[in-house]
Amino acid sequence: MPPTLLVIGEVADGHLTKLSAEIATLAAGLAGSSGGTALGLIVDAAPDGAAAELAAYLPRVVSVASAAAADEVWAPHAAAEARRLLDEGVTHVLAGVTNDGRDVAGLLCGALGWGVLANAAGATWEGERLVVEAVVLAGKAITRSTVDAPSAIVTVTPGAADAVGSGAPGRVESREPAGSPVVPAARVLERVAEAGAEASLEEANVVVVGGRGVGGPEGFELVDELAGLLGGVTGASRAAVDAGWIPYARQIGQTGKVVRPALYLSLGVSGAMQHRAGMQGSQNVIAINRDPDAPVAEIADLFVVGDLFAVGPALSAEIRARRGG
Amino acid sequence: MRILVMTKPVPDPAANAERLGPDLRLDRAASPSVVNGNDEYGLEAALQLVERLGGEVAILTMAPAAGVETMRKALAMGAMRGVLVADDALAGADIPTTIRVLAAAAATQEFDLLLGGLDTSDGAGGAVTAGVAARLGLPLLSAAALIEPDEAGRTVRVRRLSAKGYDVLQAPMPAVISCTQVLGTPRYPSLKGIMAARSRQITTLSVADLGGDLLPGGGQWPSRVLGVQPPPSRAAGRTITAAPADAAREIADFLAERRLI
Ligand SMILES: Cc1cc2nc3c(=O)[nH]c(=O)nc-3n(C[C@H](O)[C@H](O)[C@H](O)COP(=O)(O)OP(=O)(O)OC[C@H]3O[C@@H](n4cnc5c(N)ncnc54)[C@H](O)[C@@H]3O)c2cc1C
Ligand SMILES: Cc1cc2nc3c(=O)[nH]c(=O)nc-3n(C[C@H](O)[C@H](O)[C@H](O)COP(=O)(O)OP(=O)(O)OC[C@H]3O[C@@H](n4cnc5c(N)ncnc54)[C@H](O)[C@@H]3O)c2cc1C
Numbered sequence: 001m002p003p004t005l006l007v008i009g010e011v012a013d014g015h016l017t018k019l020s021a022e023i024a025t026l027a028a029g030l031a032g033s034s035g036g037t038a039l040g041l042i043v044d045a046a047p048d049g050a051a052a053e054l055a056a057y058l059p060r061v062v063s064v065a066s067a068a069a070a071d072e073v074w075a076p077h078a079a080a081e082a083r084r085l086l087d088e089g090v091t092h093v094l095a096g097v098t099n100d101g102r103d104v105a106g107l108l109c110g111a112l113g114w115g116v117l118a119n120a121a122g123a124t125w126e127g128e129r130l131v132v133e134a135v136v137l138a139g140k141a142i143t144r145s146t147v148d149a150p151s152a153i154v155t156v157t158p159g160a161a162d163a164v165g166s167g168a169p170g171r172v173e174s175r176e177p178a179g180s181p182v183v184p185a186a187r188v189l190e191r192v193a194e195a196g197a198e199a200s201l202e203e204a205n206v207v208v209v210g211g212r213g214v215g216g217p218e219g220f221e222l223v224d225e226l227a228g229l230l231g232g233v234t235g236a237s238r239a240a241v242d243a244g245w246i247p248y249a250r251q252i253g254q255t256g257k258v259v260r261p262a263l264y265l266s267l268g269v270s271g272a273m274q275h276r277a278g279m280q281g282s283q284n285v286i287a288i289n290r291d292p293d294a295p296v297a298e299i300a301d302l303f304v305v306g307d308l309f310a311v312g313p314a315l316s317a318e319i320r321a322r323r324g325g
Numbered sequence: 326m327r328i329l330v331m332t333k334p335v336p337d338p339a340a341n342a343e344r345l346g347p348d349l350r351l352d353r354a355a356s357p358s359v360v361n362g363n364d365e366y367g368l369e370a371a372l373q374l375v376e377r378l379g380g381e382v383a384i385l386t387m388a389p390a391a392g393v394e395t396m397r398k399a400l401a402m403g404a405m406r407g408v409l410v411a412d413d414a415l416a417g418a419d420i421p422t423t424i425r426v427l428a429a430a431a432a433t434q435e436f437d438l439l440l441g442g443l444d445t446s447d448g449a450g451g452a453v454t455a456g457v458a459a460r461l462g463l464p465l466l467s468a469a470a471l472i473e474p475d476e477a478g479r480t481v482r483v484r485r486l487s488a489k490g491y492d493v494l495q496a497p498m499p500a501v502i503s504c505t506q507v508l509g510t511p512r513y514p515s516l517k518g519i520m521a522a523r524s525r526q527i528t529t530l531s532v533a534d535l536g537g538d539l540l541p542g543g544g545q546w547p548s549r550v551l552g553v554q555p556p557p558s559r560a561a562g563r564t565i566t567a568a569p570a571d572a573a574r575e576i577a578d579f580l581a582e583r584r585l586i
Binding site for chain 1: 338341343344345349362363419420421424425428443444446447448449450451452453454455456457458459460462463464465466467468470482483485486487488489490491492493494495496497500505506507510541546547548549550551552553554555556559562563564565566569570572573574575576577579580581583585586
């Protein structure tokens with residue numbers, strides 16, 4: 001039987017996330033190469049906009065207007081809607097490697113007992129088996145793995161595919177919510193945004209990152225200034241986050257966000273494996289570090305040995321001068 | 326408060342020597358074993374809650390018999406007893422099997438809160454804690470940055486990390502919580518703790534002890550690693566050691582060449 005792939009779409013500020021668009025492209029490709037089909041699911045209090053966006057990639061999108069999603073946690077509701085679609089022959093469920101996506105994957109795995117292919121950076125068919133490639137052990141190895149069963153849950157990392165629409169918008173089907181979440185859904189009493197939260201790291205074209213070397217919260221003023229000049233967003237290493245200099249939402253790496261910008265510029269970051277896990281897909285990497293032996297040299301296109309408090313302001317002045325004249 | 330914390334032994338990330346062996350499974354001999362980081366943050370939060378509210382912190386591990394060594398580290402931090410599910414039939418267990426076994430083992434215990442990590446530093450699937458919640462039919466409060474139980478009200482509040490900051494969640498207890506680094510730095514075991522850990526009880530259970538059909542495939546997992554390769558190496562870059570103003574010019578040239586300014 002040909003496969004049916006279900007994409008769990010995620011919504012941020014009313015729009016489909018970039019990662020969901022990438023996963024939809026991946027799924028559409030997998031459906032095309034196997035004679036199968038792909039469909040998408042959007043569960044949100046106001047799903048229509050994101051559902052239409054997802055339909056740019058997939059022939060069919062199920063859009064569930066879930067009032068509960070506004071004041072309860074999302075994953076148990078999304079998992080319930082996904083489970084309802086299984087009756088229509090879904091063989092593979094694809095979700096993003098985000099807190100919400102992994103919650104859905106875990107809830108469905110617990111409820112269904114399906115195998116999980118975690119952290120897919122790419123996927124292909126080998127015969128009837130779906131084989132995924134995953135970067136594992138903080139980037140130390142790449143595995144190819146599969147589930148020897150007709151069905152599987154796949155979690156997908158950013159960059160597994162470039163988001164490309166199908167050219168023919170799919171059909172959006174609106175549905176009433178199933179009613180009961182797969183586990184009792186916790187209530188959301190409040191949603192708190194931290195300073196600087198408007199700018200999405202994952203979607204930024206330029207990311208400027210401060211590490212322990214910036215020395216304190218004040219050090220991030222320089223990082224912010226460069227980010228501003230370059231039209232980018234500020235990120236941080238875990239050492240800077242653990243020190244309390246900047247919120248966790250800014251952390252890049254294995255236990256933080258995964259970024260793939262055109263430019264990644266770091267100041268005072270050593271380049272530990274766990275940090276690289278979140279930035280190695282960057283197109284251009286510049287690192288400023290006073291230690292000529294810092295491991296970040298291995299991955300930098302341009303490795304600048306120097307004091308960030310001297311090179312940083314000089315770079316800022318240079319960019320301003322070029323813009324001014 | 327009765328808190329059960331799921332603690333997985335993982336290769337010590339500090340040794341930076343994690344690798345897969347020729348059997349394509351984790352080479353456990355290549356690195357010393359420690360409690361998974363996120364589980365330790367959960368354990369620390371649990372210990373602080375019980376210090377304040379009274380009660381008990383227990384740990385639950387699924388691992389080969391040698392897993393008791395790593396469990397002693399958690400007991401030395403202050404956990405009062407441990408439950409280890411050790412069974413040769415579980416070697417190489419995949420995510421759904423791990424979920425089934427941990428959920429069945431948790432169900433033999435009484436708890437108000439069941440804590441797990443958001444993910445591990447070895448397998449990094451990030452699905453087990455949510456899966457256990459689904460098996461047990463309990464509320465899931467994931468990606469916790471702060472845990473505040475209200476014993477009288479029988480509810481728990483959790484700050485859940487979101488893309489922009491955090492959400493404040495509330496659910497009735499018992500509940501399942503997945504834990505993150507933002508909960509705070511775990512304590513070092515005191516000498517007294519290390520001594521006490523030696524006499525704390527670790528109950529070992531087999532799959533048969535847990536009952537039910539936990540290994541439907543008869544111990545054959547459908548999830549398999551087919552092959553492993555090293556990551557591609559990045560082309561060597563250029564190093565600049567010039568004085569700050571010259572270095573800045575070179576960076577700006579690089580940016581201009583690539584149309585980034
Ligand atoms: C399970 C696990 C998960 C992890 N997840 C993450 C993660 O998601 N993200 C992450 O970032 N880390 C993560 N880490 C931590 C990681 O291993 C490193 O400890 C961390 O990335 C180090 O941060 P850093 O580079 O800022 O600090 P350091 O390693 O201390 O490096 C600071 C650098 O700044 C340089 N420096 C200092 N002063 C100056 C100056 N004036 N001018 C120029 N250079 C200067 C130094 O030479 C040094 O290279 C994780 C670790 C574990 C065990
Ligand atoms: C590099 C690598 C890749 C892997 N990829 C896959 C894959 O794609 N699919 C698959 O099915 N399996 C995979 N595995 C096997 C997987 O690691 C194991 O099934 C493991 O038992 C649970 O998965 P996890 O480490 O991803 O847990 P996570 O879901 O990341 O763990 C979350 C939390 O669950 C709890 N927990 C998990 N395991 C235990 C345990 N043994 N004892 C106590 N608490 C525990 C901890 O609190 C932990 O923090 C992989 C293993 C490795 C080493």
